[in-house]
Amino acid sequence: MPFSSSLLENAVNEFAKLPGIGKKTALRLALHLIKQPETEAKLFGEAIIKMRREIMFCKRCHNISDTETCHICSNPMRQQQQICVVETIRDVIAIENTQQYNGLYHVLGGIISPLDGIGPDQLTIHPLLERLKNESVQELIFALNPNIQGDTTIYYIAKKLHQLPIKITSIARGIAFGGELEYADEITLGKSISHRIPVIRELNNES
Amino acid sequence: MPFSSSLLENAVNEFAKLPGIGKKTALRLALHLIKQPETEAKLFGEAIIKMRREIMFCKRCHNISDTETCHICSNPMRQQQQICVVETIRDVIAIENTQQYNGLYHVLGGIISPLDGIGPDQLTIHPLLERLKNESVQELIFALNPNIQGDTTIYYIAKKLHQLPIKITSIARGIAFGGELEYADEITLGKSISHRIPVIRELNNES
Structure with a gap:
């Protein structure tokens, strides 16, 4: 083995499991942590273990959360009549960063993509339909990536809703x-x- | 805060402290770990904490090591008469990867660079000179990066050794x-x- 330490080798292998991190970058990151005080490496490692152990998904919008209901859903200052439908948690963060939206979210966990074996049942579409029946939602805003799968997902959900008095919109393309x-x-x-x-x-x- | 979870935010901030990892990459890595089984995140976090806590530096060559003396120094099959002088641990790994060298190493921990405030005393030059007095070394091979600081460091060490019967070489440039x-x-x-x-x-x- 080229590494003179199995401790270092272990850490490098763990880093290299992460997406987009090759062996050389993994080594650079591990050696960086060796140079830091021990408390820094401890903070880093514990933040990751704690996050994975304690993280929850909001039972209402399926966003990532520290509690049963996320801080967006439980915030009474947010517009309760608007739900923005997104594919992933990353999209929620991107939209929150714009500070242009004050409604709620619904994280689908993906989009309908039959070729990848992802149908409506693999996503949180059924819980979304339940929400729409139980909450007094006036507008459903689709913020999905502009491609065929996105359009299919919008079409599928919109069709299920045609009898409900809900305005359905999509973010502007341009x-x-x-x-x-x-x-x-x-x-x-x-x-x-x-x-x-x-x-x-x-x-x-x-x- | 754009994150709906302080657990996620903490982990992202910790990732973003690493060199070359921006906020967006940090988020991608943290979300990747959330998707993995809890044991994966635990393995990852613990490998880093354990590495930082238990890692040692070989008392002979100053290479990284799990034990007091690294596995290269304690390997009787390696040429004990050759010492390759390198700047960092990364250089040891790079040379080991070539499988072309079977001697020992000495990790300087940097090179002489007065502008950065790094003089001979900040490096492991004194321990190297001690080694050369006590061990029966026949050849000292400098594998430093080809620049003025590297050449200064070679010159400084070579001058200290002119009375010892040691062959001094440098890796080929070309x-x-x-x-x-x-x-x-x-x-x-x-x-x-x-x-x-x-x-x-x-x-x-x-x-």
Whole structure:
């Protein structure tokens, strides 16, 4: 073995199990921790063990949580009539970072993708339908990635809801802020034209 | 806070302290561990805590070790008359990976760099000189990075040894295997010409 220490080798192997971390990066990270005070490595290791042992999924929105109900669902200041449907916890964090949304979420845990063997039953679609029956939701906002699987998932859920008086929307597709028209793909550019926004309304919204 | 869980936030912050790991990568790694079985996260965290707590530095060569004397120093099959002087533990691993060297090592822990405030006393140069007095070393091979600090360090140590009957060598500089002449810098190309090797000797060595 090229390592002179099985302790180091173990730590490197564990780091290298993480996605996107190769053996060389794993070694760099392990050697960095060796140079830190012992308390630093302890904090690091314990934070990970504790997180995995104690983490929960919110029983209402299936977001990651420290408690049975997550801090978004249990916050009375949030709009209880809006639910934003996302694929993963990462999407919740991305939307929260924008500080533009004050409603609730529902984390599907994936999108319908028959080729990958993921159907509605593998996702939290049934709990979402139950929520919509029991909560007084006025708007369901789909924030799924723009692809065929995303559209299939929206279509599947929307169809199940056609008898409920719920407004169903999807986040706008269009040219990204700072993006250049000539480099945009045809579908995005086409959709951004067909879903054009009255400029006056935009200005009113901003004021 | 954009995270719905302080457990997750803690783990992400700990990951993001590592060099080259940003907040987004840290989040990806933490979420990956959440998806793994609890035992995986436990193995990972404990490997790091245990490594930092129990790791030692070989009292002879200052390489990383599980025991007082590292497995290279305590291996009687290794050439005890050769010491390869390197800057860091990473260099030991790199050289061990080549499987071309069967002597011992000495890890300096850095190189002389007055601008960074690193002088001979911050490195393991004194212990190296002690080793050379007490052990029957015939050859000291410098495998330092080719730059001014590296050359200064070689010069400093070599000067201290001029009265000892020890052969002092340095790893060869030259065009890397697979490298192209026209893209090599002038110093490397110049040194590779002035330190040219008789082809016959090369062929003999390989046979």
